[in-house]
Amino acid sequence: MNETILHDKKIIDVVKYRWVWFGLSLLLIVPGLVAMAYSVIKYPTHFPVKVGIDFTGGTITQYTVPDNVSNNEMGKIRTNLEKAGIENPVIQVLKSNNAISKANDKKNNIGAIISIKTAFQSNDKQSEQKIATVIKQDYPEAELVQVSSIGPTLGSELFKNSMFALILAFVGIVAYLTIRFQLDYAVIAMLSLAHDALFVLGVFSILGILFDVHIDALFITAVLTVIGFSNHDTIVVFDRIRENCRFLAKKASFPEIVNASVNQTLARSINTSLTTLITLIALYLFGGETTKEFVFAMIVGIAIGTYSSIFFASTLLDWWREKQDKASKSGGVSKPREGAVA
Amino acid sequence: MKNKKIMFWAIMLLVIAAVIVILHKPTKLGLDLVGGSRLILEAQTTETIAKITPEMMDSLQYAIENRVNALGVAETNVQQIGEKRLMIEIPSIKDPAKAKEFLGETAELEFKKESQGFNGVTSWVSTGLTGKDVSKALVSTSNNGQWVVSLEFKPEGAKKFGKLTQELVGKQMAIFFNGEMQSAPVIQEPILGGHAQISGGDSGFAYEEAKKMVDLINAGALPVPAKIIEESLVGPTLGADSIEKSKTAGIIGISLVMLFMLLYYRLPGLIADMALIIYSLVVFAIFKIVPVTLTLAGIAGFILSIGMAVDANILIFERTKEELRSGRTLFTAINAGFDRAFTSIFDSNMTTIITCVILYFLGTSIIKGFALTLVIGVLVSMFTAITVTKNFMHLMFGAGQLKHPGWFGLRQSDIGKAYEVQETKREKAKFGVLD
Numbered sequence: 001m002n003e004t005i006l007h008d009k010k011i012i013d014v015v016k017y018r019w020v021w022f023g024l025s026l027l028l029i030v031p032g033l034v035a036m037a038y039s040v041i042k043y044p045t046h047f048p049v050k051v052g053i054d055f056t057g058g059t060i061t062q063y064t065v066p067d068n069v070s071n072n073e074m075g076k077i078r079t080n081l082e083k084a085g086i087e088n089p090v091i092q093v094l095k096s097n098n099a100i101s102k103a104n105d106k107k108n109n110i111g112a113i114i115s116i117k118t119a120f121q122s123n124d125k126q127s128e129q130k131i132a133t134v135i136k137q138d139y140p141e142a143e144l145v146q147v148s149s150i151g152p153t154l155g156s157e158l159f160k161n162s163m164f165a166l167i168l169a170f171v172g173i174v175a176y177l178t179i180r181f182q183l184d185y186a187v188i189a190m191l192s193l194a195h196d197a198l199f200v201l202g203v204f205s206i207l208g209i210l211f212d213v214h215i216d217a218l219f220i221t222a223v224l225t226v227i228g229f230s231n232h233d234t235i236v237v238f239d240r241i242r243e244n245c246r247f248l249a250k251k252a253s254f255p256e257i258v259n260a261s262v263n264q265t266l267a268r269s270i271n272t273s274l275t276t277l278i279t280l281i282a283l284y285l286f287g288g289e290t291t292k293e294f295v296f297a298m299i300v301g302i303a304i305g306t307y308s309s310i311f312f313a314s315t316l317l318d319w320w321r322e323k324q325d326k327a328s329k330s331g332g333v334s335k336p337r338e339g340a341v342a
Numbered sequence: 343m344k345n346k347k348i349m350f351w352a353i354m355l356l357v358i359a360a361v362i363v364i365l366h367k368p369t370k371l372g373l374d375l376v377g378g379s380r381l382i383l384e385a386q387t388t389e390t391i392a393k394i395t396p397e398m399m400d401s402l403q404y405a406i407e408n409r410v411n412a413l414g415v416a417e418t419n420v421q422q423i424g425e426k427r428l429m430i431e432i433p434s435i436k437d438p439a440k441a442k443e444f445l446g447e448t449a450e451l452e453f454k455k456e457s458q459g460f461n462g463v464t465s466w467v468s469t470g471l472t473g474k475d476v477s478k479a480l481v482s483t484s485n486n487g488q489w490v491v492s493l494e495f496k497p498e499g500a501k502k503f504g505k506l507t508q509e510l511v512g513k514q515m516a517i518f519f520n521g522e523m524q525s526a527p528v529i530q531e532p533i534l535g536g537h538a539q540i541s542g543g544d545s546g547f548a549y550e551e552a553k554k555m556v557d558l559i560n561a562g563a564l565p566v567p568a569k570i571i572e573e574s575l576v577g578p579t580l581g582a583d584s585i586e587k588s589k590t591a592g593i594i595g596i597s598l599v600m601l602f603m604l605l606y607y608r609l610p611g612l613i614a615d616m617a618l619i620i621y622s623l624v625v626f627a628i629f630k631i632v633p634v635t636l637t638l639a640g641i642a643g644f645i646l647s648i649g650m651a652v653d654a655n656i657l658i659f660e661r662t663k664e665e666l667r668s669g670r671t672l673f674t675a676i677n678a679g680f681d682r683a684f685t686s687i688f689d690s691n692m693t694t695i696i697t698c699v700i701l702y703f704l705g706t707s708i709i710k711g712f713a714l715t716l717v718i719g720v721l722v723s724m725f726t727a728i729t730v731t732k733n734f735m736h737l738m739f740g741a742g743q744l745k746h747p748g749w750f751g752l753r754q755s756d757i758g759k760a761y762e763v764q765e766t767k768r769e770k771a772k773f774g775v776l777d
Contacts (some may be wrong), residue, residue: 062581113580145580151571154382156707165704172696180689218639221701221709225646225716228697230652232690236657239686268653268660271606275656276649277600282595283645288584290374290640298646 016169018315025195025309025312028304032202039205049201050208054217055159058119061128063135063142067111069093076172077114077138084130092212094289113145120151131150141249146290161233162220169224173231181238184320189234192313197223200297207322218294226301229276233269233309241267241317258318262310273306349733357620360627367630372711375585378433380707383444385426391566394426401565403428409445410562413720426649428568430706434578448567449558450520451476453503466516466523472563475499479542479559481552484539488546491555493538493661500536508532519555526573555672572698588641595645596622607659609749613734621651621726627717640711647719650694654727657683662735663750672739680732687727691720 014021036048046219053060069077074091080087094113116131128147134330135142150158171192177186207213248257252294277299284295373380382549385394385402399422406428410418419431442585451473455467478494490582495503506515507529516526517540525541542551599617603611625644633639662679696715739749747754 040446059573062580064577143577143579145574145577146573147573148574149570151384151569154384154571161706163702165700165709168704169697169700172700173693176689176693176696180692210475217706217708221639221705221712224697225694228694229646229649232653235690235693236686239689243685245680262666265660268656271656271660272649272653275602275652276646278598278602279592279595279645279649282598283588283591283642286587286591286594288638289499290584291642294639294642313705 007156011023011259011321012266013259014262014315015259015318016310021311021315023309025292029195029202031201035202035205035209039208044145047116049205050212050213050214051159052216053117053120053148053150053155055155055162055215056144057115057150057155059120060117061116061131061144062113062115062146063139064113064145065111065139065142068095069114074114075136077134079118080134080138081116081131084134086118086130086134088118089131091115092117112134114139114142125148128211142314158217163218166220166224169227173227177235177252184324185238185242185317187318188313188320189231189238191316192229192234192308193227194250195307195308195312196226200226200301203300204297212294216293218291218310219297222294222297222301226305229302230305230309233272233305234313236268237261237265237314238317241314254321258314266310269306269310273302301311346733346736353568353620353730353733355624360620360623363630364623365625367633369630369635370635371581371585372635372640373431373433373574373581374576374638375581375636376433377576377581377767378431379435379441379573379575380432381430381442381570382423382572383428383430383446384571385428385566385568396425396567396624398566399426399428402568404563405562406430406445406568409558412557412561413441413444427571442570442573444554444558446568446570447520447558448564449473449561450518450563451559453506454516454518455506456514456516466518469515471499471502471506474561474563475502476559477540479556481549481556482539484541488541489552490542490547491552491559492539493540493559495536495538497536500534503536503538504532504534507534524555530690537702540541547665573586592641592645596648599648603652603655607656608656608751609738610659610662610735613731613738614659616650616734617655617726617730618648618651620730622648622724624726625719625722628722629715632718634714634718635711636715637708637711639708640715642714643715644719647716647723650691650720651723653690654683654687654723655731657686658727660749663752666747666750666752668675673736676732676735676739680728684728687724691724694720 011272039048039050040046043050045056047055050317052058075125078089078091081091092115094115106325116135118127118131132144170193173193174186174190177189204213204215204219208215241258244252244257244261244264245254248260252260280295280302284292287295343484373631383402383406385399387394391398403420407420410420410430410432413435415432415435417433419429421429421431423429430445432441453469453471455469456464457467458464473493476493477496480492480494482490482492484490496765498583504507510529511531512529514526517524519540527541540555541547547555596618596772600615603614603618605611607614628634629636629644658679661683662675665675665678665682666672698720700715701709702717705713
C-alpha cells in the first residue's frame with residue numbers, strides 16, 4: 001500500500017500543534033465569555049447578550065426617510081418623543097444599501113430607516129399616533145414601513161421555546177452521531193458545536209456592549225444553522241477518520257490517521273466554507289437591512305465552524321483517544337488501538 | 343451507457359416540468375415581502391370564563407373571520423395556533439391601525455335597564471337582550487338627519503324586545519356597546535315591529551363610527567375577550583425593496599459561486615454549475631407546488647441550501663480527484679468518488695434535517711419558514727448531487743483512462759502520487775473495477 005499521505009512533508013501536522021489550537025480556541029472564546037458575564041451582571045435583563053423585543057416584549061416602529069439621519073437629529077427625535085409623552089424611546093437608524101435601492105427604485109428611495117423602540121403597546125393607538133405626529137413633523141416624507149409589537153409574556157415564551165429548540169437540536173445531533181459513529185465522536189462533535197455557539201454568542205455579547213446590538217428570534221435560527229453547518233464539517237472529517245481507520249489502522253497510529261484525514265478533507269472544508277461565505281457576504285452587502293445581523297451571525301459562525309472542525313474537533317478526538325489509551329495501559333488492560341467501526 | 347442516456351432524458355423531463363410549474367404557478371410571498379399586517383390574538387379568561395375550550399376558539403375564529411372579511415381585503419388568513427391563539431394575516435392593508443382596533447374589540451351589544459339599589463343608587467343592569475338577538479344592522483339617518491344604527495331583531499329577539507319595551511314605557515333603556523353607553527332613550531310606547539335605532543346621544547354619530555358599529559354587530563361579538571399579543575406590520579415599499587435586494591444578493595452570490603466552481607474544478611465545475619441550475623429550478627418549482635410562503639428568512643434558508651448543494655459536489659469532486667491521482671480509470675474513479683463521498687453527504691445532511699425538523703415544530707412562523715425551505719433544499723440537493731452530477735459526469739467523460747488531467751485541474755505529475763486504498767470485493771463490483 002502506498003502511504004504517501006502519511007509521510008508527505010507538505011501536510012499540516014494538526015496533531016503536533018494541538019496545544020496551539022486549544023490555546024487559540026481559548027483566546028477566541030474567553031473574551032466573549034467575559035463579555036457575557038459582564039452583560040449578565042450589568043444589564044437589567046440579566047442575559048448574556050442584549051435581547052430584543054422578540055424576547056423581552058415591546059414595540060418597534062420603523063419609518064423610512066429619503067436621506068440619512070445624523071446623530072444630532074436622532075437626539076432631537078428622542079427629545080420630541082419624550083415631550084410627546086412616550087416613555088424611554090430607543091432610537092436607532094439603519095443605513096440603507098443606497099446604491100442598489102437608488103438604481104432600482106428612484107421614486108421610493110430609502111435613505112435610512114428610523115427605528116423607534118418603546119414598551120409594548122397592545123390596543124393603545126394613542127402612542128402610535130403620537131409617534132407618527134412627532135416623526136411627520138420633522139420628516140414629512142417619512143413613511144411607516146414596519147411595526148412589530150410583542151407582548152411581554154409571549155416574549156419570554158419565545159425565549160423558552162428557542163432555548164428548548166436549541167437544546168433539543170443538540171440532543172438530536174448527538175443521538176444521531178452516536179448511532180452512526182461512536183459516543184466519543186458524538187461528544188467531541190458536540191463540544192466543537194458548543195465551541196462555535198459560544199464564540200458566536202460571545203461576538204454578539206461584545207457587539208451588544210460596544211454597539212448596542214440586540215439579538216432577535218432570527219439570531220437563534222442563525223446559531224442553529226451554524227451548528228448544522230459546523231456539524232457538516234466535523235462529520236466530513238470524522239467520516240474520513242472512520243474510513244481511514246478501516247484501511248490504515250494496522251499501518252499507522254491514530255494521530256497519523258487524524259493528520260491524514262484532516263489533510264485529505266482540507267480542500268473540501270475550505271472550498272465549501274468559501275462558497276457558503278461568498279453567498280452570505282453577497283447577502284450581507286446587497287440584501288435587505290432586516291436580515292443583516294442574521295447574515296452576519298452566520299458569517300461569523302461558519303468561519304469559526306470551519307476552524308473548529310479542522311483544528312479543534314480532530315485534535316480533541318486524538319487527545320481523548322490518547323488519554324483513554326494511557327488509562328487503559330496503566331490499568332493493565334491492553335486495549336487494541338482501533339478506529340470507529342461504521 | 344444506455345441506462346445513462348435514459349437517465350439523462352428523465353432529468354431533462356424533470357427540468358421541463360419544473361420550468362412549466364415555475365411559469366404557471368404564482369409564488370406565494372410572505373407579508374414581509376408584499377407588505378401587510380400580521381396579528382396574534384390571545385383569548386383571555388375572565389371571571390365567567392375559566393377555561394378556553396376548543397369550541398370557544400372555533401367560534402372566536404368564526405367571528406374574527408367575519409370581521410376580517412368585512413375589511414374587504416383579498417387573501418386574508420385566520421388560523422388557530424396552539425390552544426388559545428389566533429393568527430390573522432392581512433396583506434396589503436391601507437390603514438393597519440384601524441384594522442387592529444377593529445379586530446381586537448369584543449363588540450358586545452347590550453340592552454340595559456335601570457335598577458334601584460338598596461341605598462337608592464341607580465345602576466344599569468342587563469336585560470338579557472344582546473347583540474346575539476340582532477339579525478342585521480344598518481347605517482341609516484334619523485328624522486333630524488343624524489347618522490344612526492338601525493337594528494333588525496331575530497324573531498326571538500323581536501319578542502324579547504317587545505316585551506322589554508312594554509315593561510319600560512316611560513322609563514329609560516340604555517344601549518351599551520363595548521361596555522360604553524351609546525344612548526339611553528326614554529321608551530314612549532312598546533316597540534313590537536322588531537326594529538330599533540341607536541342614536542349617538544346628543545352629539546350623534548360620525549359616519550365612520552356608525553359604520554364600524556354596524557360592521558362589528560353584523561360580524562358578531564367575540565365569544566371571549568381577546569387581546570392582541572403580537573403585531574407585525576410591513577409597508578409595501580419595504581417589502582418591494584426587500585424582494586429587490588434579495589434577488590440581487592441571490593444572483594450575485596450564485597454567480598460568484600458558479601465562477602469559483604468553474605475556476606477551481608474546471609470541467610466537473612461546469613457540471614456542478616449545471617446541476618446547481620437544475621437544483622435551483624427544482625427547488626423553486628417545489629416551493630410553488632407545496633406551496634411554501636416565501637419570507638426573508640425563507641430566502642435565507644434557500645440561499646444557505648445552495649451552499650450545501652455545492653458542498654455535496656465539492657465533496658464528490660475532491661474524492662474523485664483523489665481517486666484519479668491514485669491512477670484509477672475515469673469510470674471507476676467517478677464511481678468510487680461518489681460512493682466514498684456519499685456517507686459524508688448523507689450523515690451531514692441528516693443532522694441538518696434533524697435540526698430543521700426540530701425548528702419546524704418548535705419555532706415561530708419566521709423560523710418555520712426558514713426550516714422548511716432549508717429542508718426542501720437539502721433533500722433536493724441530495725438528489726441533484728448524486729443523480730444529476732453523476733449522470734452528467736459519466737456522459738461527459740465516459741470510461742477509459744484520464745487523458746487530460748487539466749480537465750479536473752490536475753497535473754500529469756500528480757497521478758499515482760496519492761495514497762491508494764484497498765477495496766473489498768464488494769466495492770470492486772460496485773465501482774466497476776476490472777482486475
